Amino acid sequence: MAVLDRVRSSEATTPAEKVRRASGLGLLLAAVATVVWSGSFVASRALHDSVPPVQAAFWRWIVAIVAVAPFAARETWRQRALIRRHSGYLTLASLLGVTVYNTLVNQAGLSTPAGNMGMIMAASPVLMAVYERLGGKRLGVRRAVGMAVACTGVLLLVGKGSLSLDFAAGDLWMFAAALSFASYSALLRRRPAEIGGLAFLFTTFVIGALMLAPAFGACLALQGGFEPTAGTVGPLVYVGVFSSAVAFLSWNKAIALLGAARAGVVYYLQPVCVAVLSFVLLGEATGPTQILCMVLILGGVMLGASGGAAGRARKR
Numbered sequence: 001m002a003v004l005d006r007v008r009s010s011e012a013t014t015p016a017e018k019v020r021r022a023s024g025l026g027l028l029l030a031a032v033a034t035v036v037w038s039g040s041f042v043a044s045r046a047l048h049d050s051v052p053p054v055q056a057a058f059w060r061w062i063v064a065i066v067a068v069a070p071f072a073a074r075e076t077w078r079q080r081a082l083i084r085r086h087s088g089y090l091t092l093a094s095l096l097g098v099t100v101y102n103t104l105v106n107q108a109g110l111s112t113p114a115g116n117m118g119m120i121m122a123a124s125p126v127l128m129a130v131y132e133r134l135g136g137k138r139l140g141v142r143r144a145v146g147m148a149v150a151c152t153g154v155l156l157l158v159g160k161g162s163l164s165l166d167f168a169a170g171d172l173w174m175f176a177a178a179l180s181f182a183s184y185s186a187l188l189r190r191r192p193a194e195i196g197g198l199a200f201l202f203t204t205f206v207i208g209a210l211m212l213a214p215a216f217g218a219c220l221a222l223q224g225g226f227e228p229t230a231g232t233v234g235p236l237v238y239v240g241v242f243s244s245a246v247a248f249l250s251w252n253k254a255i256a257l258l259g260a261a262r263a264g265v266v267y268y269l270q271p272v273c274v275a276v277l278s279f280v281l282l283g284e285a286t287g288p289t290q291i292l293c294m295v296l297i298l299g300g301v302m303l304g305a306s307g308g309a310a311g312r313a314r315k316r
Contacts, residue, residue, distance in 0.1 A: 026257030030266040033251035038273035040102075040243035041117045042281050043235035044109035051226045053106030056236065058216040061098060061209040063240025065202070072202035079199045086192045090203055091211075093191075097184035097248070098208025102239075103215075104177035112170025113284050118274025120174035122154045122297060127182030132189075132259065142303055143262075150300025153293040154271065185263070188255040201249055271297055 047056050076083070083090060108117055126147050191200060226232055254263045272294045278284040 022257050026254045026263065027266060029250040030254035030258065030263040031269070033247040033254065034266055034270050035273050036242050036247040036250075038118060038270050038277055040239045040247075041105065041109070041114045041121075041274050042277045043239050043243070044106050045112075045114035045117065045278070045282060047106070047232065047235050048109045050232050051236070052219050052223050053103060053110065054212070054215045054219040055223075055226060056106045056239075057099075057103040058209065058212050059236050060102060060239045060244060061205055061212065063237055064244030065205050065209060067241045067245045068198065068202050068205060072198035075196050076199040076202045079195055082192065082195050083199070083203055086195065089187075089190070089192065090200075091207055093184060093187050094204040094207035095211060096180050096187065098204055099211045101177055101180040101184065103212065104173050104180060108170045108173035108177060110170065111168060112174060114278035114282060115271070115275045115284050115290070116171060117174050118278075119154050119271040119293075120171055121178050121181070122150060122271045124178040124182040124185070126151055127179060128185050128263075131182065131186035137259075146300040146303030148300070149303060150297045153296030153300065156289070156293045156296070185251075185255060188252055189259065191252075191256075197249060197252060201245070201252065205244065269297075 044056065051059075105117065112120075129143070129147060195203075251263070254266075275284075275290060275294065
């Protein structure tokens with residue numbers, strides 16, 4: 001009877017309930033990636049005066065490759081024919097998500113506080129939504145308004161309480177990083193389904209590190225290496241294992257379950273997480289203006305998320 005009850009319970013699960021469960025898992029994974037990535041901005045800022053940006057990015061991906069290899073190498077080898085067939089797509093994804101994105105973040109960390117880095121990165125979900133809109137998907141009024149509210153909070157934070165567009169050089173590097181990450185996230189929607197998640201992750205890490213290797217060699221020749229201490233190795237291990245392996249795997253799965261635009265709504269929480277971590281770990285101050293703008297960002301997140309749920313409910 002117990003077996004029959006479980007079968008009936010499984011059969012009673014409606015498609016709408018399955019969608020809700022998948023959405024819940026997708027939101028959780030997007031939140032995990034967002035929180036972990038928030039720590040990577042703090043790590044990049046902590047390394048700004050001890051490890052050159054290109055070297056920090058290169059060693060991050062070497063650590064990530066070593067961390068993922070025991071779980072992904074065998075699957076990657078089995079799918080080598082598929083990987084060769086889709087080499088063009090994988091190279092572009094590696095360039096945007098591995099080679100360029102993190103290097104730009106590290107470059108921004110030379111002159112921009114970690115709090116600002118996280119705030120500016122909150123612009124990337126808007127770009128993700130634009131990509132999906134160009135692809136023919138409707139975003140809905142609530143989601144569009146939510147993104148506008150959150151973007152207002154981001155601009156006020158960067159403009160120190162005003163809507164001026166007077167950005168520092170580090171801010172511009174971060175906007176370039178946001179564009180790179182949004183492009184990578186939009187590209188994930190076209191990921192070949194036959195390539196496994198771990199194989200995809202491992203392959204992009206390897207290709208991205210290989211593309212970064214010439215710049216790493218030039219940087220090493222011109223600037224020399226860095227001293228391996230707890231203050232340099234520790235952050236590199238964090239960004240290599242957690243911000244690369246764990247966060248990218250979580251984010252890629254979230255994109256598959258939710259789509260880039262809806263997962264991007266959760267990404268708006270990143271400025272808040274970064275602000276808290278930068279205050280606790282780096283001593284970067286958070287004043288009334290920052291708190292007010294965080295309220296706007298959180299309000300935009302909740303409005304955008306409710307808009308997505310409402311839109312799906314009307315379709316069923």
